[in-house]
Amino acid sequence: MNKRTLFIAIVAATGMARAAEDNTELSRQATDPTASLMALNFQGIYVGDFYGAGIPGQPDDRFTFQFRPVIPFTFLGHPNILRATVPYQLDGRGDEGCGPISLFDLVVFNEKWGRWGIGPVMSFDTTGDALDEFVIGPAIGGVWQVNKKFSAGLFTQNVFWRNTAVTQIQPVIAYQLGDGWSLSAGDLQFTYDWETSRWLNLPIGFQLGKVVKLGGLPTRFAINPQYNLKNDRGLDEWSLTFTFTALFPTF
Numbered sequence: 001m002n003k004r005t006l007f008i009a010i011v012a013a014t015g016m017a018r019a020a021e022d023n024t025e026l027s028r029q030a031t032d033p034t035a036s037l038m039a040l041n042f043q044g045i046y047v048g049d050f051y052g053a054g055i056p057g058q059p060d061d062r063f064t065f066q067f068r069p070v071i072p073f074t075f076l077g078h079p080n081i082l083r084a085t086v087p088y089q090l091d092g093r094g095d096e097g098c099g100p101i102s103l104f105d106l107v108v109f110n111e112k113w114g115r116w117g118i119g120p121v122m123s124f125d126t127t128g129d130a131l132d133e134f135v136i137g138p139a140i141g142g143v144w145q146v147n148k149k150f151s152a153g154l155f156t157q158n159v160f161w162r163n164t165a166v167t168q169i170q171p172v173i174a175y176q177l178g179d180g181w182s183l184s185a186g187d188l189q190f191t192y193d194w195e196t197s198r199w200l201n202l203p204i205g206f207q208l209g210k211v212v213k214l215g216g217l218p219t220r221f222a223i224n225p226q227y228n229l230k231n232d233r234g235l236d237e238w239s240l241t242f243t244f245t246a247l248f249p250t251f
Contacts, residue, residue: 023180023211023218026247030211030220031174031184033155034108034115034143036072036079038248039220043068046240050093052233062092064099081106081117098126104139104157114153116142121157131163141172149176165194180211186224187241201236202229211247218247 029035043066054060064087071082083106087099104121121139125132141155153172160166168191174184186207191200205226212219224241231237 022249023213024176024178026218026249027180027182027209027211027220028148028151028174028176029249030209030245030247031172031182031207032115032143032151033141033170033172034081034106034117034153036081036108036250037070038072039070040246040248041066041068041070042244044242045087046242047092047236048239049237051228051231051235051237055093058093059091060093062089062094064089075107079108079110080119081108095127095129100125100127100130106139106141114143114145114151116140121159123159132161135159135161135164135166141170143172150174163195166200167192167194180220182209182211183207184209186222186226188226198232199230200232203227204229209243218249220245220247 026037029037030039045064045066047062047064049060066085066087068083068085073080073082083104085102087101089096089099100123102121102123104119106117106119108115108117118138118140120136122134122136124134137158137160139155139157141153143151143153143155145151151172151174155170155172157168157170158166168189170187170189171185174182176182184207186205188203188205189201190203192198193200203226205224207222207224209220209222212221220243222241222243222245224243225238226241227238228236
């Protein structure tokens with residue numbers, strides 16, 4: 001091997017190593033709800049079955065498309081994370097069309113151990129079926145960066161109004177497998193309704209994701225199966241979420 005060939009091989013290996021490192025860092029940020037990473041999430045959510053007997057004239061499954069943009073910005077010297085969730089039911093049990101739209105703004109504080117954030121969360125009903133057309137409350141959470149590969153934390157959203165009092169608790173657990181691969185808890189939302197004094201969702205599941213570049217654009221693909229341990233008539237029993245994310249890093 002001559003010197004030129006050796007130099008080209010070293011440059012190529014260095015470039016591959018740098019790309020793998022960048023993919024791992026993007027994967028770490030993508031699995032952290034407090035990270036200032038601009039992302040456009042496109043999700044297909046398939047609910048495969050519901051608890052209880054079937055409803056006459058209604059199917060036993062449901063498919064929803066969901067758009068979830070994440071936009072970081074700085075205000076008064078603090079990083080903020082603005083996230084919107086816009087669901088649209090395409091088929092299955094229930095009414096087709098746009099569902100309740102949620103929005104939150106998280107003010108993020110960086111610490112030596114990781115990050116934590118607090119801010120308002122709100123939801124606007126578009127169906128006419130909700131008890132309240134508008135609900136609002138606090139969102140708070142934190143993520144501890146145990147090391148470069150493992151992070152853990154907790155995130156909660158709470159909304160209230162005249163007839164609504166709901167708390168969602170999301171565990172944040174993510175392990176970076178290398179080269180953009182990650183294994184995490186995914187979007188597990190433990191949901192409690194204070195008005196009816198019952199759990200609506202007690203999920204178990206995981207998310208497997210991979211960061212790759214498509215035409216130079218960093219993107220992430222993920223799959224997230226979930227099973228609801230709360231056996232109540234009409235509640236989702238199991239679901240499968242497919243996510244495609246366009247990432248816009250600052251580094």
